[in-house]
Amino acid sequence: MKNLIIECAKRYDADLVGFAPASRFDKEDPIFKIFPQTKTVIGLGFRVLRGIYRGIEEGTTYYQYTTMAVENLEETVMPLALINVANLVEEEGFDAIPQRKSPLILNEEGTTNPEVDYTDVIHGVKVENQIDFLNCAVQCGLGEKSMIGSLLTKDYGPFIRYCFILTDAEIEPTPLFTEKLCDGCGECIKACPGGAISSEGELDTWRCAVYYNGANGSKNPFMPPEAFADFVDRMEIINGTAQFDVEKAKEILNNIYFYPPAKHSYRASICGRACDRACYIHLEQKGVLGKSFNKKFRENEDWKLSTTQFETGKREKEWEFSNKT
Numbered sequence: 001m002k003n004l005i006i007e008c009a010k011r012y013d014a015d016l017v018g019f020a021p022a023s024r025f026d027k028e029d030p031i032f033k034i035f036p037q038t039k040t041v042i043g044l045g046f047r048v049l050r051g052i053y054r055g056i057e058e059g060t061t062y063y064q065y066t067t068m069a070v071e072n073l074e075e076t077v078m079p080l081a082l083i084n085v086a087n088l089v090e091e092e093g094f095d096a097i098p099q100r101k102s103p104l105i106l107n108e109e110g111t112t113n114p115e116v117d118y119t120d121v122i123h124g125v126k127v128e129n130q131i132d133f134l135n136c137a138v139q140c141g142l143g144e145k146s147m148i149g150s151l152l153t154k155d156y157g158p159f160i161r162y163c164f165i166l167t168d169a170e171i172e173p174t175p176l177f178t179e180k181l182c183d184g185c186g187e188c189i190k191a192c193p194g195g196a197i198s199s200e201g202e203l204d205t206w207r208c209a210v211y212y213n214g215a216n217g218s219k220n221p222f223m224p225p226e227a228f229a230d231f232v233d234r235m236e237i238i239n240g241t242a243q244f245d246v247e248k249a250k251e252i253l254n255n256i257y258f259y260p261p262a263k264h265s266y267r268a269s270i271c272g273r274a275c276d277r278a279c280y281i282h283l284e285q286k287g288v289l290g291k292s293f294n295k296k297f298r299e300n301e302d303w304k305l306s307t308t309q310f311e312t313g314k315r316e317k318e319w320e321f322s323n324k325t
Contacts, residue, residue: 001089001092001169001171002019002171002172004088004092005017005042005085005088005089005171008084008085008088009044009081009085011084012077012080012081012084012085013046013077013080013081014044014045014046014081015045015046015047015155015156015160016043016044016045016046016142016143016153016160016162017042017043017044017045017174018042018043018045018137018140018141018142018174019040019041019042019043019140019141019171019172019173019174020040020041020043020136020139020140020141020173020174021039021040021170021173022038022039022040022041024139024173024176025041025139029131029132029135030130030131030132031131031136031166034097034099034131034166035095035097035166035168037095037168038166038167038168039167039168039169039170039171040166040167040168040169040170040171040173041136041139041140041164041165041166041167042085042089042140042164042165042166042167042171043136043137043139043140043141043142043162043163043164044078044081044082044085044162044163044164044165045137045142045143045153045156045160045161045162046073046077046078046081046160046161046162047155047156047159047160048069048073048156048159048160048161049068049069049159050159050280050293050297052064052065052068052069053065053069053159053272053273053277053297056269056270056271056272056277057272057277057297057298058303059221059303062259062268062269062270062272063260063268065269065272065273066266066267066268066269069161070115070266070269071265071266073161074100074101074103074161078100078161078163079098079100081163082098082100082163082165083098085165086098086165089165089167089169092169094167094168094169095167095168096165096166096167097165097166097167098163098164098165099131099133099136099163099164099165099166100163101130101133101163102130103115103116103266104116104120104121104122105121105122105130106121106122106123107123107130108123109123110123110246111123111205111206112205112206112209113205113209114205114208114209114212114213114267114269115212115266115267115269116265116266116267117265117267118206118209118250118253120265131164131166133162133163133164134149134150134151136162136164137151137162138151138176138177139176140164140174141173141174141175141176141177142160142162142177143160143177143181144177144179144180144181144182145182146158146181146182146188146201146279147182147184147186147188147201148188148189148197148201148203148275149201149203150188150275150276150279152181152182152279152283153177154177154179154181154289154290155289155290155291156289156291157181157276157279157280157283157284157289158273158275158276158279158280159276159280179288181283181288183286185282186199187278187279187281187282188275188276188278188279189201189275190278191274191275191277191278192208192211192271192274192275193211193216193218193219193240193271193274194207194208194210194211194215194216194240194271195207195240195241196208196210196211197275206244206246206249206250207244207249209249209253209267210237210244210249210252210253210256211240211271212267212269212270212271213253213256213267213268213269213270214256214258214259214268214270214271215228215237215238215240215252215256216238216239216240216271217238217239217305217307217310218238218239218240218304218305218306218307219270219271219274219304219305220258220259220270220305221305222258222259222260222270223238223258223310224258225309225310225312227255227258227310228252228255230255231252231255234310235307235310235311237252238307238310239307258270277297277298280297281296281297281298284296284297
């Protein structure tokens with residue numbers, strides 16, 4: 001049955017498949033509140049193609065990350081794999097409860113999800129309604145938790161998304177991932193264009209949302225010279241150094257209309273997950289990734305645009321894409 005599940009999952013584009021026995025979870029874990037008879041958690045991991053980040057890495061095109069790496073994976077590829085693996089498990093006479101992360105349900109009050117519009121996020125839902133997805137990924141042996149709470153995998157580093165199935169079938173477990181990929185280098189923290197990650201690895205989700213959506217002018221080629229004209233601290237916002245609370249973050253987000261709107265529910269990522277890209281680059285440079293490519297992901301210095309035009313309010317002639325600082 002385990003081999004049938006792996007074969008089915010990979011046929012429907014899963015790159016990683018792992019199995020965690022119920023014994024790896026605390027008795028109060030949400031998986032048992034959702035399905036008390038859980039005997040195994042089946043984890044499915046889906047790589048985010050390296051090429052999907054290429055446009056943002058080069059500063060040339062941006063919509064592929066949101067449409068292909070987020071929307072297409074979360075709304076099409078992953079659900080199709082989940083339902084087919086669940087069908088297989090139920091054909092064998094066991095229950096299968098698919099677990100797909102809802103981008104709009106957050107258990108922690110006062111937080112947001114940068115990938116969606118903050119006005120759509122729902123808080124106050126009981127923790128029983130969503131499993132701890134990162135913990136399940138670790139327990140299924142898909143990878144390790146990084147210093148900032150992302151999942152790192154052997155072949156794909158942080159370029160991964162994942163979902164799960166709870167079942168009452170007892171399936172031989174996958175060994176826990178024991179290799180140490182995260183060395184605490186902090187490249188992910190330094191890469192954030194808005195300083196949304198503390199030195200301890202804590203993420204300010206509202207600050208992340210502001211700069212995920214493109215508030216830093218040095219990393220946003222679509223920002224007009226008059227951006228944030230009504231903000232007294234506009235240059236601090238544009239340079240990624242402004243201090244603001246939740247209400248101010250919402251106000252800033254309401255004024256980010258620089259990128260052509262897309263007809264889907266996910267917000268366009270202008271930062272292009274700078275933290276994940278920096279992490280991947282570091283892991284590649286260390287030579288610890290299992291999957292290699294003909295060329296390094298980043299061969300030149302990271303590009304950066306001048307913010308002088310925002311001080312003058314006029315677009316400068318030298319404003320252009322560059323792969324050099």
